Amino acid sequence: MAEPVDSKELPVATVVRPRRARISVVWIVPVLAAIVAIGIVVQRFISEGPTITIIFRTAEGVEAGKTLIKYKDVNIGQVTAVSLTDDFAKVEVKAKIAKHAAGLMVDDATFWIVRPSISLSGISGLSTLLSGNYIGFEAGKSYASERAFTGLEVAPFIAGQPGKQFVLKAADLGSLGAGSPIYFRRLPVGQVISYGLAKDGKSVEVKIFVNAPYDKFVSHETRFWNASGVDITVDANGFGVHTESLVALLVGGLAFDTPDFLPAAQPALANWIFPLYGDRATAMKAPDAVARRYVLHFRESLRGLSMGAPVTFLGLPAGEVTSIGLSFDEKSTNIGTRVVITFFPERLLSYADPEMAAKFEAALAKSTQKRHSFLQRLVEERGLRAQLRSGSLITGQLYVAFEYFPKAPKAKVDWNPETPELPVMSSNLVELEAKLTSILDKIDKMPLDAIGDSLKKDLDNLGETLTDARKLIGSTDTLVGNVDSKLVPSLKTDLEALQRVLQATEQAMKNVDATLLGPNAPAQQELRDALTEFTRAARSLRVLLDYLERHPESPLRGKTQSSSGGK
Amino acid sequence: MSAAALGAEAAGYVSCTTCRLLSRPALAEAPGFCPRCGAELRLRRPRSIEVTWALIVAAAILYIPANALPVLTTTTLGSEESDTIITGVIYLYRSGSWFLALIVLVASVMIPLGKLVALSYLCISVQRGSAKNNHDRTRLYRLVELIGRWSMLDVFVDAFIVALVQLKPLMSVEPGSGVVYFMAVVVLTMLAAQSFDPRLIWDAHPPARGRHG
Numbered sequence: 170m171a172e173p174v175d176s177k178e179l180p181v182a183t184v185v186r187p188r189r190a191r192i193s194v195v196w197i198v199p200v201l202a203a204i205v206a207i208g209i210v211v212q213r214f215i216s217e218g219p220t221i222t223i224i225f226r227t228a229e230g231v232e233a234g235k236t237l238i239k240y241k242d243v244n245i246g247q248v249t250a251v252s253l254t255d256d257f258a259k260v261e262v263k264a265k266i267a268k269h270a271a272g273l274m275v276d277d278a279t280f281w282i283v284r285p286s287i288s289l290s291g292i293s294g295l296s297t298l299l300s301g302n303y304i305g306f307e308a309g310k311s312y313a314s315e316r317a318f319t320g321l322e323v324a325p326f327i328a329g330q331p332g333k334q335f336v337l338k339a340a341d342l343g344s345l346g347a348g349s350p351i352y353f354r355r356l357p358v359g360q361v362i363s364y365g366l367a368k369d370g371k372s373v374e375v376k377i378f379v380n381a382p383y384d385k386f387v388s389h390e391t392r393f394w395n396a397s398g399v400d401i402t403v404d405a406n407g408f409g410v411h412t413e414s415l416v417a418l419l420v421g422g423l424a425f426d427t428p429d430f431l432p433a434a435q436p437a438l439a440n441w442i443f444p445l446y447g448d449r450a451t452a453m454k455a456p457d458a459v460a461r462r463y464v465l466h467f468r469e470s471l472r473g474l475s476m477g478a479p480v481t482f483l484g485l486p487a488g489e490v491t492s493i494g495l496s497f498d499e500k501s502t503n504i505g506t507r508v509v510i511t512f513f514p515e516r517l518l519s520y521a522d523p524e525m526a527a528k529f530e531a532a533l534a535k536s537t538q539k540r541h542s543f544l545q546r547l548v549e550e551r552g553l554r555a556q557l558r559s560g561s562l563i564t565g566q567l568y569v570a571f572e573y574f575p576k577a578p579k580a581k582v583d584w585n586p587e588t589p590e591l592p593v594m595s596s597n598l599v600e601l602e603a604k605l606t607s608i609l610d611k612i613d614k615m616p617l618d619a620i621g622d623s624l625k626k627d628l629d630n631l632g633e634t635l636t637d638a639r640k641l642i643g644s645t646d647t648l649v650g651n652v653d654s655k656l657v658p659s660l661k662t663d664l665e666a667l668q669r670v671l672q673a674t675e676q677a678m679k680n681v682d683a684t685l686l687g688p689n690a691p692a693q694q695e696l697r698d699a700l701t702e703f704t705r706a707a708r709s710l711r712v713l714l715d716y717l718e719r720h721p722e723s724p725l726r727g728k729t730q731s732s733s734g735g736k
Numbered sequence: 737m738s739a740a741a742l743g744a745e746a747a748g749y750v751s752c753t754t755c756r757l758l759s760r761p762a763l764a765e766a767p768g769f770c771p772r773c774g775a776e777l778r779l780r781r782p783r784s785i786e787v788t789w790a791l792i793v794a795a796a797i798l799y800i801p802a803n804a805l806p807v808l809t810t811t812t813l814g815s816e817e818s819d820t821i822i823t824g825v826i827y828l829y830r831s832g833s834w835f836l837a838l839i840v841l842v843a844s845v846m847i848p849l850g851k852l853v854a855l856s857y858l859c860i861s862v863q864r865g866s867a868k869n870n871h872d873r874t875r876l877y878r879l880v881e882l883i884g885r886w887s888m889l890d891v892f893v894d895a896f897i898v899a900l901v902q903l904k905p906l907m908s909v910e911p912g913s914g915v916v917y918f919m920a921v922v923v924l925t926m927l928a929a930q931s932f933d934p935r936l937i938w939d940a941h942p943p944a945r946g947r948h949g
Contacts, residue, residue: 193783195787196790198924199790199794202793202794202795202797203794205797205798205801206800234817235816237816
């Protein structure tokens with residue numbers, strides 16, 4: 170305002186630079202704070218792993234902010250959110266994966282919920298009892314990064330263990346389950362990892378893992394079979410029970426082996442697909458390269474004959490029954506049986522000694538004609554016939570036996586049809602049955618009632634006869650009494666007479682002494698004659714006594730016609 | 737008491753901040769030392785507003801990680817659970833202890849934030865030379881200084897729990913990194929409150945009114 174400048178009012182220049190211009194040291198504090206904060210953010214950003222989404226069917230025990238994702242028991246992430254999918258059908262689990270594990274999130278990585286499980290094949294996930302369920306993780310092999318996954322329902326077999334994985338194709342699962350043991354010579358060597366229906370739905374694919382070093386025993390020729398539970402077989406071979414181990418008995422299991430007849434092969438490649446056989450016998454059966462099919466028309470019931478029933482040749486297994494059915498004969502309008510059998514000549518050859526087998530093969534394998542004529546000869550000349558036989562009387566299972574029946578009616582083989590028919594022979598059992606039936610029929614036809622009636626009559630008659638006989642005996646008694654009273658006195662008189670005779674004889678003897686002992690004893694001859702006469706008389710008397718003894722009635726009734734001699 | 741009361745500076749004196757002895761400054765620019773206790777005499781705390789601002793800014797920056805990072809990590813039988821201050825409050829509220837939740841919310845979230853806001857307001861008002869509500873502003877400052885230390889409640893609780901709950905296989909509690917930043921926030925706001933010179937509130941009072949009033 171005042172024009173003249175008052176010099177006193179002007180500021181005095183300072184010697185040192187005014188301090189105010191300088192920024193205070195205290196600003197280091199916010200700068201440091203900012204650096205720290207930015208550092209945290211940067212660190213967070215750097216260490217921030219990806220967020221992934223896993224779809225599970227249920228989120229059993231999965232909690233946001235709590236449930237961890239573990240790989241080889243190392244935390245690699247944590248669940249941040251659990252929610253239902255848009256269609257409410259499944260559960261969507263969001264998880265933050267640690268930066269260092271981000272590289273593991275590839276499209277074939279697998280997730281599953283680890284929950285405690287106690288089964289006969291083992292206890293797993295026991296730690297989850299205390300800590301709660303966690304999400305298990307298994308790294309994949311792919312390099313394609315992926316952020317959305319579908320969780321598995323069951324834990325896959327933890328890889329990283331040396332060994333190999335194989336795939337088995339089975340008709341059905343049997344009693345297998347994840348974790349079912351795999352046996353090699355009854356040694357547990359692996360387990361079933363998972364199973365699922367094949368894409369076409371026609372078979373079950375079972376993924377198995379065979380631990381090293383046993384995996385090298387799995388070659389391309391190895392056969393796997395179901396050792397599940399108890400394998401009870403009732404067939405024409407009898408009754409069989411087969412189990413692999415108690416665990417397998419309870420939880421099911423698999424077994425494998427390589428048949429001896431096959432050459433040692435290279436170990437199989439991982440994920441090789443094997444068929445799964447129902448049982449050991451089927452699995453270990455030698456492959457039948459040559460199979461010939463024949464038709465048999467049995468005239469008897471096929472009850473007890475099942476598909477797969479053995480076909481034997483002279484008692485040796487040579488094939489099996491392939492199909493059982495009916496045939497219709499147009500001419501006779503008759504419905505009969507039709508059994509198709511498959512004949513494996515190689516099996517029979519394996520019973521022959523090798524040289525002979527080779528000769529045999531050389532002779533017959535070459536031409537169909539020769540083979541046919543050979544078989545023709547067997548049928549026509551030797552009487553080769555098929556017969557149904559009972560393998561086991563208890564089970565009633567039948568099998569087809571080829572035997573020689575030299576007395577069989579003549580038959581021919583017609584080679585024209587694709588599956589030639591072979592002649593059959595009624596089975597022994599059936600024959601026996603027929604005979605028994607005919608016998609029974611005959612018995613049935615017998616007039617048993619009439620026989621019984623007449624028998625009864627006869628018996629009545631017999632009774633009457635016996636009564637008569639008894640009467641007769643009674644009368645005989647009286648007769649004997651009569652003999653005592655009547656015959657004996659007469660005998661006495663006879664004897665008295667005899668005595669008199671003897672006395673007279675004595676008298677005569679005295680006379681004889683005089684007449685016979687004399688020098689001219691003319692009476693000596695007469696005496697001799699008299700003695701002879703006497704002897705005769707005595708004999709007659711004996712005969713009489715005998716007769717009387719036997720026929721005491723004779724003094725009363727007289728002599729019967731047939732008897733000879735008498736008084 | 738009266739807004740028109742004469743301040744020491746205005747009267748040409750300087751008050752010792754240590755022993756409160758009123759003396760005449762040796763020079764207007766450099767008042768010298770207290771003749772009684774030997775403390776350095778200052779008319780006003782040098783760069784009070786600037787320092788306060790710097791500390792407020794630093795505290796505000798650190799307030800973010802203090803709330804974003806977990807303060808406690810509880811491990812119960814293998815399951816790990818990390819809680820930030822806010823999730824702790826939510827947990828307490830959800831588990832029914834709304835009163836505890838309120839205490840923690842007030843002590844750990846609202847008070848630090850309130851202090852930052854209050855100090856910022858004081859600094860701004862001083863810088864703009866506002867002469868209004870001097871009494872209220874002074875009361876606000878006293879409140880900030882008084883309750884500042886109570887924000888450490890959370891840190892103390894943390895320290896107690898961590899020291900007490902160490903049942904290793906069953907349960908253990910570990911301090912989270914957030915608690916360090918939280919402590920830094922509390923300390924910085926306390927320092928900021930300390931560095932703010934409340935006398936500045938009254939300096940903006942027009943001298944004329946002061947002298948006459």
